[in-house]
Amino acid sequence: MIRSTVPKIRKKFKITELYFYLCINLSSAHSYCLIFVLYRSFAYFTVKDRLPQILTKVIDTVHRYKHKFLEEYGEEGIDGEKRALAYFSKLRNEMQTDKPIIPIIDDLPDTHIWNEYLQYQKSLLGDGEQPSWFRSPWLYVECYLYRRIHEGMTLSPPISTYDVFMEAKNDGYLQSENAVIALCTHLQEFKTNIADTSEAGCKEAFSKLLQVSLWGNKCDLSISGGQDNSQKFSILNSLESFKSNILVDNTESVWQILSQKKNSSRRVDIVLDNAGFELITDFVLADILLSLKLATEVHFHAKCIPWYVSDTTKRDIDWTIKQLLSTNNRWMSKCGEIWKENLKKGRWVYHEHLFWTLPHEFCSMAQTAPDLYSELQKSDLVLFKGDLNYRKLTGDRKWDFTVPFTQALTTFHPAPLCSVRTLKSDVQVGLKPGAGEQLAVSETDWMISGKYGIIQFDASV
Template structure:
């Protein structure tokens, strides 16, 4: 919150609203003029009057960011409407020339090597030295996978010709390899079209919006074949940006709306990026690590893959004995990752 206040010259009413919100963590209904107050009335009815620290964590996270957006006037008519309060933080994390060049250079590798490198990049895109690791460290990155269905992932994409849905996580350095992976799928015919799903409003500080995708594509510059192809793919419709209010709701994927479920059901494969999407997929619960990933995701309307750096206690689908061999902090250190597929 301090970073948001430092990045924008908000007047006293906004600063006071943010201060009041921070001082009182009680869950209350949204103001009656909020465009989505009826939805939040329904979602919040069991929790009104309780502290945010006493309600389910996934719900509280979403509520926090929705209240922050109201305090900054993001949805309401006025001078701050549509202004991303996290925009400066995202801009600071845009990739630099070295990262762009490293991912561009992958096109010179054999296709199988490109595929392996791009999965690694999609998992570890937040690492500052990603470009060097792609060139020299794929073996080390592979060793940090505690669940690895990479081979199954590419088998699902081998036939090509269909639609692949990619549900994005973060903007900045983490969105860059997602875009390069999408270009690879289209360029090699592993997908006839790709839907890139992004948030409809700023959430969780770094989550990707349409504006972030466009900023990233412009970052490639005129000399990049990848950036040019993706820009033209958007024009032609082989790459489509998709969003839905569900992505800013305090809900898990079993509660997704029918339209979103239909898109996933029609896709050859849906790829979910990041820890938040993983928690929404399997359920934000303290599962035993060996709990069946396929069983927890059986409801999902089509084949689904999760690419995730482990940043929370929610884990499922590990082989017996794997968790016992890992360091105590493995679930929250950000040093381990998972590629899981349910066909």
């Protein structure tokens, strides 16, 4: 059963041909606007321009792979390609003409959950109104698009298992190879002298690689519309100049919670975001956690289907390690060997769960995915990477900037947690009074540009 935390109080406005709804939370001292697709908002731009652009690239990718499908599957592969192209062309038309949101029909394990959620969205509207692409919550619409893309491939056998974003993700990694070399070299050279490193030196090394993981989150293909957004240079040389762009930096709290039990068993979970360079930064962070004995095991949570263009799947993890192992660079191949062994020996543990590719806010996890919530409760620290995870942590509401992070999490407190994210959507909490307003005066796009970041911690359990 999906429970709503949003009251059914709405004001309806018409602007040209578009509608939006303002939802007021009367139970809070701070009113908030549920991010429906607001005219001239970043959400509006996303649905009007960025999502059709991504879908157009999907169509182009499937068409360009026509000969590969023919080679692998014969004429059945061509038939599958035609079905997929017809499906995606229809989907693009639905989106661009603000058609009603329709049920998922592919009969996968999560199909009924999506369709129940559609009924829930209908219950929030007035009699006779239907959720549509421009009259539904932004978070829902975005997630729904990627689920429909997956449905389009599922209904197009024998090419159903093809990852339409694979080429873009692989290219993103390859274009970032110089930055990968620099990072792997830094990690392995530090580890050769780790036994002689002071406590202060260890703390500095951890802080530096946590910041690298933060700025690695800038490499997001869903924000760039699938265009190249790779890391061309070493982030390590820029960390000092980037420090002033970290709006909330709770690194000290993260260090304290990990270092206080340094000689006992400790588990850290990382809910992954993007493949490519960001995945390398997350692997490097996981490596240093084990090497500094801040954790005895690291658990990775990835997506079970292709998602938001560049989100990490099991295929991406396997492919990345294979690329590292096949290189002739000493330190890259060394990282590949160690990380492959970590997965084999259980020092690193891989998880996937369909909840990560549902539209639900995380505060509903205990009810909709109690097994996953229980799994996270075993952790000493959960790191949530990226913007989408932050939106789901905070319910994607337009909170007042000064609202405490713990309040925005509402009922989601499975374990101490930390959001590591560059800002690419208009939601942010936990800022000092006036900080957000001051930034808005000098940089109107400060919340969506990826220039600013947070390392935001909450210890509530």
